[in-house]
Amino acid sequence: PAPTPEIRKGLAGVVVDTTAVSKVNPDTNSLLYRGYPVQELAARKSFEEVAYLLWHGELPTPEQLAAQTAVERENRALPGEVRNAILELPTSCHPMDVCRTAVSVMGAHDPSAEDSSPEAEHAKALRLWAMMPAVVALDQRRRRGQQIVDPDEDLGYAENFLHMTFGEVPDACVVRAFEVSMVLYAEHSFNASTFTARVITSTLSDLHSAVTGAIGALKGPLHGGANEAVMATFAEIGTADRAAAWLDEALAGKRRIMGFGHRVYKSGDSRVPTMKKTLDDLVAHLGTDEATALDELYDALEAAMTERKGILPNLDYPTGPAYHLMGFDTPTFTPLFVAARVVGWTAHVVEQRAANALIRPLSQYVGQAQRTVP
Numbered sequence: 001p002a003p004t005p006e007i008r009k010g011l012a013g014v015v016v017d018t019t020a021v022s023k024v025n026p027d028t029n030s031l032l033y034r035g036y037p038v039q040e041l042a043a044r045k046s047f048e049e050v051a052y053l054l055w056h057g058e059l060p061t062p063e064q065l066a067a068q069t070a071v072e073r074e075n076r077a078l079p080g081e082v083r084n085a086i087l088e089l090p091t092s093c094h095p096m097d098v099c100r101t102a103v104s105v106m107g108a109h110d111p112s113a114e115d116s117s118p119e120a121e122h123a124k125a126l127r128l129w130a131m132m133p134a135v136v137a138l139d140q141r142r143r144r145g146q147q148i149v150d151p152d153e154d155l156g157y158a159e160n161f162l163h164m165t166f167g168e169v170p171d172a173c174v175v176r177a178f179e180v181s182m183v184l185y186a187e188h189s190f191n192a193s194t195f196t197a198r199v200i201t202s203t204l205s206d207l208h209s210a211v212t213g214a215i216g217a218l219k220g221p222l223h224g225g226a227n228e229a230v231m232a233t234f235a236e237i238g239t240a241d242r243a244a245a246w247l248d249e250a251l252a253g254k255r256r257i258m259g260f261g262h263r264v265y266k267s268g269d270s271r272v273p274t275m276k277k278t279l280d281d282l283v284a285h286l287g288t289d290e291a292t293a294l295d296e297l298y299d300a301l302e303a304a305m306t307e308r309k310g311i312l313p314n315l316d317y318p319t320g321p322a323y324h325l326m327g328f329d330t331p332t333f334t335p336l337f338v339a340a341r342v343v344g345w346t347a348h349v350v351e352q353r354a355a356n357a358l359i360r361p362l363s364q365y366v367g368q369a370q371r372t373v374p
């Protein structure tokens with residue numbers, strides 16, 4: 001008989017292609033975007049500059065940044081067909097379904113939807129990225145029964161995103177925290193949603209289809225949806241003194257603790273220190289009882305999880321409470337992840353197409369042996 005093939009469930013540890021977009025290195029617990037350490041980019045560069053870097057491979061010159069910014073700002077407003085599609089969706093559906101639907105409508109109306117030249121792909125990626133904040137902000141405001149706030153071309157990407165969501169530009173500390181989260185969420189090699197985008201691109205399908213599929217993958221709580229699930233965990237626990245007992249019961253029930261663990265990082269997620277520092281700055285800046293209580297709960301659960309399972313936080317763990325303290329509704333958290341990761345997804349769409357091979361793995365058949373139809 002043929003030797004039983006080794007099955008790598010979940011493609012764990014399987015290297016399926018090369019990439020030049022980012023390097024996730026669990027041995028050194030580091031992440032490079034086109035060669036630059038992500039924590040340095042988060043500290044010194046705007047999200048706009050990092051987006052340019054991921055798409056084009058180099059940090060932009062002032063002229064290149066100005067050109068990108070001009071296009072981004074003039075494409076922020078949602079076309080009527082996208083806005084109407086969102087407003088027709090029930091507020092009972094998950095905001096990730098709104099993101100997925102909005103991208104599909106954008107693709108259906110984009111005259112260059114079927115043009116897969118690098119120039120067209122970059123132009124589509126930039127327009128998608130420009131419009132996502134308005135999609136996310138509109139959806140949160142309609143669910144709250146608030147008036148829609150139009151984009152403001154005089155504001156930067158992060159400031160405009162917050163202004164459309166909350167009706168005002170918050171303190172610089174909040175804007176900085178939000179921008180750091182966007183830079184850290186922007187890209188992470190072949191994670192499930194990015195790989196989904198590459199699988200769809202590998203059949204020579206279009207960029208909007210790839211991003212729509214990626215949004216579907218990111219929604220799951222084992223992936224991007226974890227940042228929302230972290231808040232549900234905190235709500236279940238209540239106060240810091242109950243964290244250990246809650247964890248013992250959860251682990252006894254074989255539950256996955258959201259915001260902890262990672263398929264690639266096994267000694268901690270390289271992005272967590274930067275985002276945790278950002279969360280700490282936010283807590284100190286706000287100085288409210290709620291912020292302090294959340295910070296204590298964060299530390300208590302992390303300590304208990306480290307002590308009992310030795311499993312460390314991933315990026316979703318500090319980002320969830322940070323988004324809560326910035327004022328976002330929990331169901332908006334993963335759509336925020338979409339607005340950032342759409343940059344990484346589209347950079348990978350372009351890279352996949354440039355050196356494409358149809359992605360089609362094998363399976364080992366364990367079903368019925370061949371039999372005759374009666």
Ligand code: SDX
Nearest residue numbers: 188191222223224226255256257258259260261262263314
């Ligand atoms: C993201 O890939 C990326 O880069 C993703 C991401 C990105 O930037 O794109 O980093 C973003 O998705 C971060 C991950 C967010 N997900 C969560 O926080 C959900 C909770 N995490 C787990 O479900 C889990 O850690 C995964 C899914 C993230 C990774 O799981 P693996 O690699 O498939 O490992 P596993 O689930 O098989 O667990 C291995 C062991 C198991 O023990 P046994 O059952 O074999 O005894 O570790 C345990 C698990 O029980 N374990 C956990 C755990 N994570 C692993 N136990 C409790 N809680 C957890 N969170």
